[in-house]
Amino acid sequence: xxxxxxxxxxxxxxxxxxxxxxxxxxxxxxxxxxxxxxxxxxxxxxxxxxxxxxxxxxxxxxxxxxxxxxxxxxxxxxxxxxxxxxxxxxxxxxxxxxxxxxxxxxxxxxxxxxxxxxxxxxxxxxxxxxxxxxxxxxxxxxxxxxxxxxxxxxxxxxxxxxxxxxxxxxxxxxxxxxxxxxxxxxxxxxxxxxxxxxxxxxxxxxxxxxxxxxxxxx
Numbered sequence: 414x415x416x417x418x419x420x421x422x423x424x425x426x427x428x429x430x431x432x433x434x435x436x437x438x439x440x441x442x443x444x445x446x447x448x449x450x451x452x453x454x455x456x457x458x459x460x461x462x463x464x465x466x467x468x469x470x471x472x473x474x475x476x477x478x479x480x481x482x483x484x485x486x487x488x489x490x491x492x493x494x495x496x497x498x499x500x501x502x503x504x505x506x507x508x509x510x511x512x513x514x515x516x517x518x519x520x521x522x523x524x525x526x527x528x529x530x531x532x533x534x535x536x537x538x539x540x541x542x543x544x545x546x547x548x549x550x551x552x553x554x555x556x557x558x559x560x561x562x563x564x565x566x567x568x569x570x571x572x573x574x575x576x577x578x579x580x581x582x583x584x585x586x587x588x589x590x591x592x593x594x595x596x597x598x599x600x601x602x603x604x605x606x607x608x609x610x611x612x613x614x615x616x617x618x619x620x621x622x623x624x625x626x627x628x629x630x631x
Contacts, residue, residue, distance in 0.1 A: 441596065441597075442511035442512045443512070443596065443597040443598075443612070443615075444612070444615070445612050445613075445614060445615040446611075446612060447611070447612050448609075448610050448611045448612075449512065449515060449530070449610045449611075449612065450530055450609075450610035451610070452510065452511040452512040453510050453511075453512045453513070453515060454510055455508075455509060455510050456508045456509070456510070458506070458508060459505070459506065459508035459509060460505040460506045460508070461505045461509075462501060462503070462504055462505045463501075463502045463503040463505070464499045464500060464501055464502060465480055465481070465499070465500045465502050466480060466481040466497055466498075466499055466500075467479075467480050467497065467498045467499075467500060468480070468481075468494075468496075468497050469495040469496045469497070469498075470492040470493060470494055470495055471492070471493045471495055472491055472492050472493070473491075476495070477492070514590060514592075514593050515589070515593055515597070516589065516590070516593075517529060517570060517587040517588070517589055518587060518588045518589070519585075519587060519588070520574055520578065520586060520588065522588075525587065529568065529587075530609055530610040531609065532566065532607070532609065533608065533609065534565060534606070534607065534608050534609075534613075534631065535565060535566040535567065535568060535607050536556065536560050536565055536566070536567040536568070536604065536605070536606060536607070536628070537567075537568055537570060537604075537605040537606075537607050538553060538556070538567065538568070538569045538570065538602050538603075538604055538605075539570045539571075539589075539594055539597055539598035539601075539602055539603045539604075539605065540569060540570070540571045540577070540594075540598070540601050540602035541571065541572050541573075541591050541594040541595055541598065541601050542571070542572060542573050542576075542591070542601065543571075543573055543576045543577065543580060544601075545601065546580060549601075549602060549618045550580075552618045552619070552621050553581070553602065553618065555621060555625065556604060556618075556621070556624055556625070556628070557581075557583065557584060559624075559625050559628050559629065560628055563628055563629065563631065565628060565631065566584075566585075567584045568584060568585045568586075568587055569581060569584055569585070569586050569587065570587045570588075570589045570594065571586065571587075571588065571589065571594070572588070572589060572590060572591035572594055574586050574587075574588045600617040600618065600619070602618050603615065603616070603617060603618070604616045604617075604618060604624055606624075606627055606628070606631065613631075614627050
C-alpha cells in the first residue's frame with residue numbers, strides 16, 4: 414500500500430515538474446545537443462510519396478477536369494479554378510527529416526532560418542503565445558539584459574508576432590508556426606542557448622539562475 418501511495422505521489426510531482434520546467438528525458442529532435450540543421454535534412458535513401466494532382470476548372474459554364482500532365486492546350490485565364498484533389502499513386506519508404514516544418518520568418522515575412530543559423534552564438538527565446546506573459550516578463554527582461562552585457566544577441570520566436578512587438582521592442586522578433594513551437598518548447602517560454610544551428614543548452618524560463626550563469630560563463 415505504501416509503495417502505491419509513494420508511486421502516486423512521485424508521479425504527481427514528476428508531472429508538476431515537467432509542466433513547470435522541461436522533460437527530464439527529452440526524446441524530441443529539439444533536445445539539447447542536437448543540431449537543428451542536421452535534423453532538418455532528409456535522410457539518404459528517402460523516397461517520398463508520389464501523388465497525382467487532379468484539377469477541376471470551369472470554362473463557359475462547363476466543368477473540365479485534368480491532371481498535372483494533361484493541361485488543356487488552350488489553357489488560359491478563361492479557365493476558372495474550382496478545386497484540386499491529390500491522389501496517392503505510390504507510397505514512399507517512410508524516411509523523412511526529423512524536423513520538417515521549422516521555419517523562422519521576419520515580421521516582413523522573409524525566411525531567415527539559414528541566416529540565423531550562421532550566427533556563432535545567440536539566445537533564442539521560444540514563446541508560442543503571450544497568454545501568461547505577466548508570469549515570465551521579468552525573467553525575459555533579465556535574460557535580455559544579461560545577454561546584452563555579454564554582447565550575445567537575443568531573438569524571440571513566436572506564433573503571435575503582433576503581441577510580441579507590443580510587449581518587447583528591443584530584440585528581433587521572428588515568426589514560427591504555433592504547432593511547431595508547442596513541440597519544440599514544452600514550456601512557454603523555453604530558452605535555447607544556440608551555437609549556429611546547434612542547441613548548446615535548453616532551459617525553462619523558471620530556471621533563471623541557471624540561464625544567467627550559463628550566459629555569464631559562455
